Amino acid sequence: MDKIFTKNEIIDLLENDSKNDWLFKIADKVRRENVGDEVHLRGLIEFSNICKCSCKYCGLRSENKNLERYRMSKEEILSCAENAVKLGYKTIVLQSGEDVFYSVEKLCEIIREIKKFDVALTLSIGEKTYEEYSALKEAGADRYLLRIETTDKNLYKKMHPNMNFENRVACLYNLKTLGYEVGTGCLVGLPEQTFDSLAEDILFFKDLNADMIGIGPFIPNQNTPLSEAKGGDFWLALKVMAITRIMLPDINIPATTAMETLNPNGRLIALQSGANVVMPNVTSVQYRAKYEIYPNKICINDSPDKCRSCIEGKIKSIGRTISKNYGFHKI
Ligand code: SAM
Ligand code: SF4
Ligand code: FES
Numbered sequence: 001m002d003k004i005f006t007k008n009e010i011i012d013l014l015e016n017d018s019k020n021d022w023l024f025k026i027a028d029k030v031r032r033e034n035v036g037d038e039v040h041l042r043g044l045i046e047f048s049n050i051c052k053c054s055c056k057y058c059g060l061r062s063e064n065k066n067l068e069r070y071r072m073s074k075e076e077i078l079s080c081a082e083n084a085v086k087l088g089y090k091t092i093v094l095q096s097g098e099d100v101f102y103s104v105e106k107l108c109e110i111i112r113e114i115k116k117f118d119v120a121l122t123l124s125i126g127e128k129t130y131e132e133y134s135a136l137k138e139a140g141a142d143r144y145l146l147r148i149e150t151t152d153k154n155l156y157k158k159m160h161p162n163m164n165f166e167n168r169v170a171c172l173y174n175l176k177t178l179g180y181e182v183g184t185g186c187l188v189g190l191p192e193q194t195f196d197s198l199a200e201d202i203l204f205f206k207d208l209n210a211d212m213i214g215i216g217p218f219i220p221n222q223n224t225p226l227s228e229a230k231g232g233d234f235w236l237a238l239k240v241m242a243i244t245r246i247m248l249p250d251i252n253i254p255a256t257t258a259m260e261t262l263n264p265n266g267r268l269i270a271l272q273s274g275a276n277v278v279m280p281n282v283t284s285v286q287y288r289a290k291y292e293i294y295p296n297k298i299c300i301n302d303s304p305d306k307c308r309s310c311i312e313g314k315i316k317s318i319g320r321t322i323s324k325n326y327g328f329h330k331i
Pocket of ligand 1: 187
């Protein structure tokens, strides 16, 4: 049976470092018993850094004038996807800012072409209407990543001018209704975020019965209003991830890029503390540095081939294997 921590138990684990080793060990055991030793690789294409939103923490926010913007053409996106398939990826993730240039029609065309490569397809392109999500699903999208970021409504409001917490939650439930595998998650270390609100985040993941949860430490970006913020702690983010694994034993949990940005062994530590997924970048090198959500992002000068062999070596070094399957939550 799933181990369900109470809210107070979660807060205690987050506040206190004395049980960290125990927590990471149990999360690793739960991961092994429920999803095995295979690591699923998802090839990430960051196809546009243009965004109409103003999330206070993000370097892609529309107000940031210190960022050279780009949009990849359909042909460029398909070429990245084809290359990823050649490198053995069984899932392609299309991620961007909220960029209205890509109409639902354009996106559907791209989705249909990518699905011809016999891969699972994940979208991470922000909030859309029920009808839009429905059309994208119809075109072949299998999964959707939309982090709730924080379940603390006051903090959500402060972090997301012109956005609405209730709408974000509604988007997640709409995606579920439409049959997507739904991924969500939170940022750890936002200004004024409390242990209480992180515990609520984890309980929200459980309530939603998510298929995938991505946890990332918040990393301050100099070109945002939060440039002077303290930023998230690697170990606290790892704890949130480990507790999530124990609470939702068989879901997919990525070892996130932001974790590796804060700790040079971050992804391997995460894979040994509950994670079973890695999302290497398969975007062509010319665009990588421009998708600057936060500073010092890893792999910005590396090619897709380099990242593929790098991550394979790392995964094998801890005795794990790379999955040859699509890596769905529900088989
Ligand atoms: N625009 C889409 C969205 O927001 O869902 C997808 C792209 S967005 C760049 C992907 C994720 O980046 C967000 O969900 C957020 O958690 C994360 N992110 C943004 N700024 C960050 C920062 N400064 N540090 C760490 N993660 C950040
Ligand atoms: Fe845009 Fe997503 Fe960044 Fe918010 S987090 S500014 S929606 S890219
Ligand atoms: Fe990109 Fe290691 S994953 S260089």
